[in-house]
Structure formats: structure tokens, C-alpha cells
Amino acid sequence: MSDPATLRAEAEALARALPGISLNAAAADAIHLGAAGRKRAGSGEQFWQYRHYVQEDAAHRVDWRRSARGDDMYVRETELETARTVLFWADPHAGFDWTGDTARPTKAHVARIMLLASGLLLSRAGERVGSLGGSRKPGFGKAAGDKLADDLSQPSQTDFPQPPKSHALIVVASDFYDPISVWQERLAPLAARARNGILLAVSDPVELDFPWQGRVKFSRPGGSLSRIFGRAETMRETYLDRLQNHFEALEKLAHGMGWQLVRHTTNEPLTQGGARLTAALENFGARI
Numbered sequence: 001m002s003d004p005a006t007l008r009a010e011a012e013a014l015a016r017a018l019p020g021i022s023l024n025a026a027a028a029d030a031i032h033l034g035a036a037g038r039k040r041a042g043s044g045e046q047f048w049q050y051r052h053y054v055q056e057d058a059a060h061r062v063d064w065r066r067s068a069r070g071d072d073m074y075v076r077e078t079e080l081e082t083a084r085t086v087l088f089w090a091d092p093h094a095g096f097d098w099t100g101d102t103a104r105p106t107k108a109h110v111a112r113i114m115l116l117a118s119g120l121l122l123s124r125a126g127e128r129v130g131s132l133g134g135s136r137k138p139g140f141g142k143a144a145g146d147k148l149a150d151d152l153s154q155p156s157q158t159d160f161p162q163p164p165k166s167h168a169l170i171v172v173a174s175d176f177y178d179p180i181s182v183w184q185e186r187l188a189p190l191a192a193r194a195r196n197g198i199l200l201a202v203s204d205p206v207e208l209d210f211p212w213q214g215r216v217k218f219s220r221p222g223g224s225l226s227r228i229f230g231r232a233e234t235m236r237e238t239y240l241d242r243l244q245n246h247f248e249a250l251e252k253l254a255h256g257m258g259w260q261l262v263r264h265t266t267n268e269p270l271t272q273g274g275a276r277l278t279a280a281l282e283n284f285g286a287r288i
Contacts, residue, residue, distance in 0.1 A: 008095075014114070118274070203265050203266070
């Protein structure tokens with residue numbers, strides 16, 4: 001797993017290279033818990049200001065303690081809050097924490113950098129961020145970024161997490177190489193709770209190119225399944241066709257849930273994948 005301090009430094013560098021995130025108004029109305037102040041009076045829990053009582057105000061809105069200081073009556077206003085909670089999860093499977101070349105980072109490490117960078121940008125924009133399936137509540141500011149870095153670096157569980165108790169935008173990162181039926185079963189409970197979400201699919205370039213030739217033994221890290229091909233190059237066309245069909249089915253699954261699919265390859269600049277992810281975050285409420 002990643003070191004939280006190293007992960008935080010790499011995510012900070014990526015966040016500085018990306019524009020800030022501003023979730024659109026439709027998106028703000030789509031999620032119901034996890035409020036961020038909007039610096040004006042409205043529905044919320046945080047005190048905003050006192051104002052003079054007017055005839056249209058109901059009597060129960062009068063703040064009698066403040067009014068008792070003088071001859072005028074005052075109403076206590078709260079700050080307008082819009083509900084924006086974003087939860088992140090990176091697949092802890094050994095097959096995701098893999099690279100086809102030691103000169104490149106693993107798929108999981110790249111995903112964690114992108115997730116944390118997005119979380120830092122969202123937190124600075126006044127949004128609440130946290131880890132899906134984590135034991136700590138989502139929060140704001142630097143502390144929330146530190147907690148998210150810890151949770152992404154050292155996930156507390158290996159099983160796929162349960163849906164959050166409250167509505168939220170969810171970002172799930174994996175290589176998504178398990179069968180589509182498996183992912184459908186995993187994601188359906190999340191989609192029932194989260195109207196909007198993003199699947200961040202990170203691949204290694206050798207998985208997309210299939211450059212192997214001759215006798216090759218294939219196995220998945222963390223699993224016992226393996227197979228030897230005497231002439232691996234003869235499988236390339238079949239493999240690439242199945243891979244394309246798999247990702248087309250994954251995109252169809254995402255769209256069917258009202259979610260988005262974002263893809264990234266580990267030999268691409270992080271800024272490219274980070275920009276695609278932040279664009280998806282900003283636009284996730286556009287279809288509402």
C-alpha cells in the first residue's frame with residue numbers, strides 16, 4: 001500500500017496542476033446530506049446572522065434572547081447549505097495494485113493519487129469528502145484530506161463496501177476486470193443509494209496492447225488461477241475483442257445506473273486522467 005505522506009504530496013502536486021472543481025447547481029440538489037455553507041441566508045444548521053423581525057415571519061422564528069436586549073425583535077437566520085458529500089473507494093485487490101513495468105506506478109497507486117487530488121480540490125471548494133466504507137465521517141478542510149489520504153493508503157477492508165447510510169456522490173476506482181455480472185451485483189446497492197457516481201477504470205498499457213509473444217504464463221496477482229499459452233500472439237486478436245466488449249458493457253452498466261465511466265492508462269500523464277475525472281465530477285448532475 002502507499003505511504004499516506006507520499007500519496008498526499010503526489011496528490012497535492014496533481015491538484016495544483018488542475019483547475020478547481022465547482023459542482024453545478026443541479027448536482028447540489030441531487031444529494032441530501034453533507035452540507036457546505038454558501039455564504040447567504042437559507043436552510044441549514046449553521047448560524048448566519050440576525051435580522052429584524054418582519055410581519056411575514058412566524059412567531060416561532062423570533063430569537064427571544066437576542067430580542068430581550070432592546071426594544072426590537074430579531075430573527076435568527078441560518079446559512080444556506082447545499083448538500084454535497086463525495087465518497088471515494090480504490091479497489092484493494094492485488095490485481096489492481098500491479099504494474100506491467102517497474103518503471104511505471106501500479107494501477108492502484110495512480111488511482112489513489114487521482115482520487116485524493118479530486119478530494120482535496122472538492123474539500124477546498126467547501127464540499128465534504130470521505131472514503132466509502134470507512135469508519136470516519138466525511139468532513140471538510142485539511143483534516144478531511146489527511147483522513148482520506150490515510151484511508152486510501154491503508155484500506156480497512158478488502159470486501160466491496162456497503163452503501164453509505166446517507167446519499168452521496170460515489171467514485172469507485174478499479175481495473176474492473178471481474179465479469180460484468182459481478183460488478184453489476186456489487187454496484188447495484190450503491191446505485192440504489194447514490195443517484196450519481198463515477199467509475200474510474202485504470203489500466204496498464206500492456207493490458208490494452210497485449211504485446212506478448214511465444215510461451216507465456218498468465219496469472220492474476222492475488223489469485224490462484226494461471227494459464228500457459230505456447231504462442232501467446234495467436235490470442236491477441238481474440239483478447240482485444242473481448243476486452244473491447246467488456247469495457248463497452250461496463251460503460252453500458254454505468255450509464256444504466258445514471259453514472260459515468262472515466263478511463264485512464266498508467267502511461268498517460270496524470271493531468272490528463274485527473275482532468276477527465278474532475279470534468280466528470282463537475283458534470284455529474286447535468287442529466288438530472
